[in-house]
Amino acid sequence: MPAPSLYLHLPGTAAEALEFYRDVFGGSVEQFTYAQFERTDGPGAAIAHGVLSGKVDLYVSDAGEHDEPFAARGLMVALLGAAEPTTLRTWFASLAEGGEVVEDLRTRPWGASDGQVRDRFGVLWLIGYEHGTDAAAQAASTAD
Template sequence: MQGPKVYIHFPGTAREALDFYAGIFGGELALYTLAEFNRTDGDPQAIAHGDPQAIAHGELNGVVCLAGSDASAADRPFRAEGMMLSLLGTAEPEVLHRWFDQLSAGGEVIDPLSVKLWGASDGQVRDRYGLHWLIGYEPGSHEAS
């Protein structure tokens, strides 16, 4: 691993969210359930309903790396305040525009991905799972449509 990896405690949506991100960014996704880890400390509602599919650990590795799980009784589910995930210059402009559009589906565009006064293109989106993304690229990259 090259640096810090974001690890998110999802409120019972880890499988759905990590599948969503894998569908956008590609990469290799590994999901492990509470049952596979012989754990009983997961989301109280999932355990009460005998949900063997609650995620104990999931990891997406590729251009974008994320990890997460369904929040346990001891964990607080993810809530985004004062943090963004930056994808500035991480791919070609066309790819960044596609990622922006896909992340905004069911989410909220905070600032459209467009050319800014200083010449760079960027934008911000909060996706349907609450992650806040900053996506953009510098001038000199060919302009995406």
């Protein structure tokens, strides 16, 4: 079963968000305007459907007249163990640019590291990893 995907309806910032998330996570972007889809429920030049495909997949659009713009309350996107720790730390720092660190990425009493960051578009991310899960640590443990 494929994992659920995040789909954000943004208030006119979808193109900016797609560029931002591509810069953070890498991958490729496709975007289509309301005019390209022959939709009349939003401005013709606005993004009706955008896709980031890569290590992190997500969908973004500019909210149409019948869409409720994204407002996260009680929602967190978890990227726990979604990449090597070095990559996750980079993603955390990049998501914090123009956003807010809610809880520092740090080692927890149970031995793993995690933290929370709300990005500039209001998405709350939980990023974390188990220690010893990066390639360098695995290579070192197999060399012993």
